[in-house]
Amino acid sequence: MNVALIFAGGSGKRMNSKSRPKQFLELHGKEIIIYTIEHFEKHPEIDAIAVVCIEEWIDYLKLILKKNCIEKVKWIVPGGATGQDSIYNGLQVIHENCPEDSVVLIHDGVRPLINEELITANIRCVEEHGSAVTVAPVTETVMLTADDNQVYTSVERSRCRMAKAPQGYFLKDIYAAHRKAIADNIHDKIDSATMMSDYGYSLYTVEGGPENIKITTPSDFYIFRALIDAMENSQIFGI
Template identity: 85%
Template sequence: MNCALIFAGGSGKRMNSKSRPKQFLELHSKEIIIYTIEHFEKHPDIDAIVVVCIEGWIEYLKKALKKNGIEKVKWIVPGGETGQDSIYNGLKVLHDNCPEDTIVLIHDGVRPLIDEELITNNINCVKEHRTAVTVTPVTETVMLTDSDNQVYTSVERAKCRLAKAPQGFYLKDIYGAHMKAISENIHDKIDSATMMSDYGYSLYTVECGSENIKITTPADFYIFRALSDARENSQIFGI
């Protein structure tokens, strides 16, 4: 069984949108989170989806899902105090309803520029290695600085990757890691891959293109609009 856990529990303060959270901003009358969910909805190997949502927006999300014909979202749960807590809320539902060998792809609700191949590659990577972390090669020089903002070394760019999403794991493994973190009163892990690494799991990567952006700022939204329109035009005109 393969499930997607879509994390959309943040309010998105950097987007400067006063009317609604960033995941519910619309492009062509469709919310960003719906664009994201549709990739998993349409994928033949995804069996079910759980969405972690800001509690006050759950009813709005239900209406948007119905409006857009989304059928694979089986559970919607409220977010927690931190990103880690929110993801745990989604994992808890999966743990209560799915086999422990279920593959879980954890993905940002505001990362809509993925595709079927990337989802497939993540599933296959988990099957082969138990973990999958989507990454993008670094294209610019990375420098390390000290507390005085003085550069003390440059990192070899060929070895650097930017961690993105989806991130895939077996349900038993990722849920167990979360339970261990909770037992240690840790609630602020940066992301799932970091947590798994900290608890001894080897991480294996799946590469994606640079267009797999997380929509965090107004500039990101305009990039999303341009790339989304370009994808649509290529389908229409056969480019």
């Protein structure tokens, strides 16, 4: 069984949107979270979707899921105090309803520019290696600095990758890592890959495209709009 866990629990303070969280901002009459979920809804190998949502926005999410004919979302759960806690809330409901050998793809609700091929590649990577972390090449020089802001070394760019999403794991492994973190009173791991690495799991990468951005700031939203418009124009004009 393959399950998508969509994290949409953030309030989006860096977006400067006072009316609604960033995942519910609209482009061409459709919310960002719907653009994201549709990729998993349409994928033939995704069996179910769980969404972690800001509690006071759950009713609105249910409304727009129905409006957009989304049928694979089986569970909607409220977010926690941290991103790690929110993902654990989603894993709990999946753990209660799915086999332990299920593949779970964890994805940001505000990362809508993925595609079927990337989802498939993540599933295959988990099946073969037990993990999948979507990455993108680093295109600029990376430097390590000391506390006084002095550069003391640069990193070989060809070996660097930016971690993105989806990230995939077997349910039994990612759930066990979260339980271990809770037992260790850790609630602020920056992402699932960091947690899995810290607890001794091997990580394998899946190459993704540069367009797989996370919409966090207003400029990200403008890039998203430009890319969506370009995709639509290519369909209309055959570009």
